[in-house]
Amino acid sequence: MSEKIMKTVTCPKCLEKSDVKLICSANQKSVPNIKRSVLNDSFFKWKCPKCSFEKQLLHPLLYNDLENRFMVYYIPQTKKRFLADEKIENEYPDLSDIKKRLVSNVSELKEKIAILDSRHDDMAMELAKHAVARIVEKTASQKIAEGYFLEMDQEENTVSFQFFVGAEKRPYIQTTRLEVYNRSLELVKKHFADMDTHDGFIRIDSEWAKEAFRIYKNK
Ligand SMILES: [Zn+2]
Secondary structure, three states: OOEEEEEEEEOOOOOOEEEEEEEEEEOOOOOOOHHHHHHOOOOOEEEOOOOOOEEEOOOOEEEEEOOOOEEEEEOOOOOOOEEOOHHHHHHOOOOOOOEEEEEOOHHHHHHHHHHHHOOOOHHHHHHHHHHHHHHHHHHHOOOEEEEEEEEEEOOOOEEEEEEEEOOOOEEEEEEEEHHHHHHHHHHHHHHOHHHHHOOOEEOOOHHHHHHHHHHHHOO
């Protein structure tokens, strides 16, 4: 099912007020082009009906893909690491084997969809990304501002990440052996598999990876 709310938007350029229908909860069946429109950045785009001024209209979105067993809850700017949502849990009675993720920006939302839609493990991907990021930081002698999964090439046996390095967020693509991901996957299965049996939405990001490595090393 898809859930929509109406909102009045004032154009920052011509000040015209208009009503827009925002999709707050959706899947590929209820909104067939949702995956593509989120991934190509058109989903949150708003265009003024009077002067055609365009801007991003960011709002919460619960993206669910029950076929691939995942849900991603995007809440702009949220600082929460965990979110329990009774309404959603009552609506979907069997959520126990569904990966439920919480993200705070559109890049994270896109990354989660790219990883989980391809049935990769996002915890393992974060651990692999964390390990690769440390190497990139050493090579570039700069801190990494952001990093995202880019692609996995099963034939070439590689996985690639897009990093943004330093204060100026210089783009930097790093490819590594698939083995790095596979080793991370073993680690997840052994130590962190129970994290996915909880109700509620959790943040699986670089901060989680850092903490996970710390816990694992102290075991
Ligand atoms: Zn306008």
